[in-house]
Amino acid sequence: MSDRHDARDDYGDFGDGGPEEVFTDGELESGLLEEELRQAAAILDPVPAELRRITVDAYALHDLEARVAELTFDSLVDAIPVRGETDPPRMLTFRADEVIVDVEVTSDGLFGQVLPPGPAGIEVLSGPRAHARLTADDMGRFTGDAPPSGPFALRLRTGGEVVVTEWLRA
Incomplete structure (x- = not known):
């Protein structure tokens, strides 16, 4: 029997590393908290569409070889x-x-x-x-x-x- 703890056993199907991916309880909680904070920020303080467009356009000007x-x-x-x-x-x-x-x-x-x-x-x-x-x-x-x-x-x-x-x- 293995000492490894598969996070999917307790929390459902998380992660994208396939059946062998293993999370500790702290990593899982940290990942869930980060996702909840991202969702809250997107709802409460979304990035304005114009700012997002300008940012994407400015990056398009980036020319490493220029x-x-x-x-x-x-x-x-x-x-x-x-x-x-x-x-x-x-x-x-x-x-x-x-x-x-x-x-x-x-x-x-x-x-x-x-x-x-x-x-x-x-x-x-x-x-x-x-x-x-x-x-x-x-x-x-x-x-x-x-x-x-x-x-x-x-x-x-x-x-x-x-x-x-x-x-x-x-």
Whole structure:
């Protein structure tokens, strides 16, 4: 006769380890308490659906292989104002090692170029989802009709590598 105590003998069919799974009384009580607390929290203080959606979307942005392109020039900070220009375009330059992205943000949209030149897929991110999907031509040039509003970043896919710019406010 075995000294092992099968929890199913006293408490019904618990666990998923098959017929050989053995629980001590403390493990079983702890597991039941944890499940009761989860159910109570789900009823009394549920996670709002919008927060759950944002969390899932934010995780989708997680890209382990992406390199972050640092902002090296921003005309709002680094440029000398031009006299007579009432609404100058915002000029941005991002760099990740040998990849350089020059972007001009105007009220008409985005214009830019990826260096070294070559085709690339570009996503304009605003929040957890892509605001627009653009394509750079063989010269690395790209345009977008709608300027981003609020915080935005760019995700570039060139060949086998992914580069994501820092987040900025439009």
